[in-house]
Amino acid sequence: MEKIYNFKEVEAKWYKYWIENKIFSTKPDKNRKPFTIVIPPPNVTGSLHMGHALDNILQDIIIRFKKLQGYNTLWVPGTDHGGIATQNVVEKLLKKEGKTKYDLGREKFLEKVWQWRAETGDIILEQLKKFGCSLDWDRTAFTMDESRSKAVKKSFIYLFNKGLIYRGKRLVNWCPSCSTALSDIEVEYENEKSSLWHIKYPLKDSKEYVIVATTRPETILGDTAVAVNPDDARYTKLVGKTITLPLINREIKIVADYMVDKSFGTGAIKVTPAHDTIDNDIAKRSRLDIIEIINAGGTMINVPSKYQGLNTEEARKEIVKDLDAIGSLVKTEDYTHSVGKCYRCSTKIEPLMSEQWFLNVTEMSKKAVEAANDGITSFHPKSWKKPYIVWLENLRDWCISRQIWWGHRIPVYYCVDEKGNRNNCKSIASFDKPVECSCCKGKNFVQDEDVLDTWFSSALWPMSVFNWGEDDNNEDLKYFYPTSVLVTGHDILYLWVARMVQFSLEFMKNIPFNDVFIHGILKDKHGRKMSKSLGNVVNPMVIMSQYGTDALRFALAQVAAPGRDLQISDELFLTARNFANKIWNASRFIIMNSEGIDKLDNDIQLSELADYWIITEFANTVSKVKAAYESYNIDSSVREIYDFFWTKYCSWYIEFSKIRILSTNLNTKKQVLSMLVHILKSTLQFISPIMPFIAEEIWQILNKASNIKTLSESSLFEVKNGNAESIEKMKVLQDIIVNIRTLRSEMNISPAIKLEALFNVLEDNKETIVKENENYIKQLAKISTIQFCKNMKRPKNSALAITGSFEIFLPLEGLIDTKKEKARLMKKIGFAKQEVDRITLNLDNENFIKKAPDTEIEKIKTRLNEAKLKIEKINGTLKFLE
């Protein structure tokens, strides 16, 4: 074995093997419990980033652990067509050729997108393989393949016929750059510096006026009212009066509406129902006219010719200038407010009136809320439950249509005449083009031009990957559905998770998953979001090639506390890589020493204190690790395994084992090697969900590569029970060893120099423990001989190491620096005195004695005695240093 773990070779070898032997393929098996995860399908655009790495690695860890526990695990892979995002990417490519999608036309353009997907779509899947993901590749799905399309159509038609999907002209969020409507949740708000313009609105036939404050003066041309709060004493007498709008002299009313905040600006607001959500609501309540003045291209319409055709920004400049000129502009102040932007291209959203398809979600939301309240869907961490419910409760109807070409085209057909003009017949939702119109018997139809929001097909994903829509009663769906857990970041909790629950409750009458595991969002080492503009994006592929996949996985798992954002840095990966190397070398030591010895791990025998101790420590670790895995606290499993393996197993147990390994008695050697191998193999099982490659490699070497069966196909070993006593006893030895080492280190005594030790026994019952393990103390503390005695005075020129049970004198003729030794001991007395003071204070407290539990009192009394004894002994020794 090489001295340094060569991850490149190992990773390539094992993933290939796993795939070729279909280790991750699963079929329904009624004798075993299923455990299912459906991948959050990454968009086919581009490649996977660190966030994907985190999300998928966490899923893989859970799946692999459950598999070891004996579940029939299935993890379904797939990708998302990614609607707007993908269309934008392809449009950009076209732009480089100097073309637009309109040059190609719908059909040709779509061909182009499909072609692009064929070329690049699989990059992502290959990357998932590199992460080591144990996905069942035979089930790879795509949100726009045939089966998934059937699911989309089926659900749409069902909802349409139920009257939940309807078409209407409403105020929607419009992205002028993507030229499509967006749902409320696809709008992201950002604070932006702007101005607040105060404008005089004169009352008709009067010298009086009302001042309104606005951030959008250009929409003045679309105003159809001024609104004030009905309780605002300043304005009560003006409600119902008429105002003449500046610049265009349109007469509008002053209306009262509770929505108006008295304290904002002047307490009076201009109402532009066609281009503002609140204004639109006010207009509904007060039955105001709606005048559209901005079109889908973001330019002014239905306005005086001097403004006609300007974009909103130009119009704003002109209008402010003109208002100023006629003396209507009272003042302009700096103002910061939040502005809605497109989540795909960051263009400012233009609210405008548009004919769109909507899904009425009222009933679905109610059911989803019930499911969450009843705990049928449970959140990890649970703090997400409340925001999730609040969101569902305040949901407006979902705008599901998009004016783009790439996506599931809305399966609604309109009856048309020969010239293509729409007849006044009922529109039909149908899988295929209808044959005959039920109203007029006409035979000509056109399909709706719009496509569905990409999240519509995503919402069906957990069902559609099992071919719901094509065959609703298939075995897979019956067996694997509902899935066990959904793993995702909180950024798409509403966008996606909530909708899957809604759709699943509607179509399957069941939840799509039992648990929702919400992890944090990745940040850089300074806590900043990773973004291309900051240049702090860490590419997982680069990390893998530098540190190895297991290191990447370990590092991410280590910081993946549920719900908390995680910061990653080079040091993190370095630590992870070092840990892999530690595992490698510990294994290497054991493997090198077991050459020529067969069947090591069967039937282990505990013969010495260290054996009982390590078994006990391991049993404790295992129970913590299991609990951590099961509650999605992957970070704690990592910590527990790391600490156990490095500190307990390597630093203590392996060091202890060396004496027996070097023993000439073959049975002794075999016994300890069996212990070592047993614990190692068991540890490999527990670390394998996190570091599958190195675990598999060592597992195979340990199993002598014959009759190969992979680690992931093994079942967790039974863990033997230990005893708490062994931990106490081992502590005695560790105390002695550490104390002597500290002394040596502080006195600068080279490990090459072996020392004689005199053990003055303070606690009789501890003597046996030491006697039985004398060799280990000698070995690890570099002691040549140990002599036991009682009531001994400090020999000349010796240094003192003191534990709870022993006073250890180390004769240091020629090595001891009396001054140094004195200072060292004085420091120890200092610590002990602090301890005595602290405990005495407690014991002197009547209430403490009265109210604290006896065990606690006993405990600190023991500590007090130890500290006092220590002081006494050290003082006794100090006398000899005078």
Add this chain to the structure above:
RNA sequence: GGGCAGUUAGCUCAGCCGGAAGAGCAUUUCCCUUACAAGGAAGAGGUCGCAGGUUCAAGUCCUGCACUGCCCACCA
């Protein structure tokens, strides 16, 4: 405006069933000891954000405040 997190060693974070402050990285000293220098041994470093309260005992429970971050909201 509402809600949710966080605030512990120089940095990143554990600890939160209340009973002697922990890890990794960085740092200091010693050591290339036959598993590992990507390592070993030892050390230094913390009035656990602030102020109250409950308690014999508070990093840990309660209240308030401050700062940081996130989410939600119709900031016109």
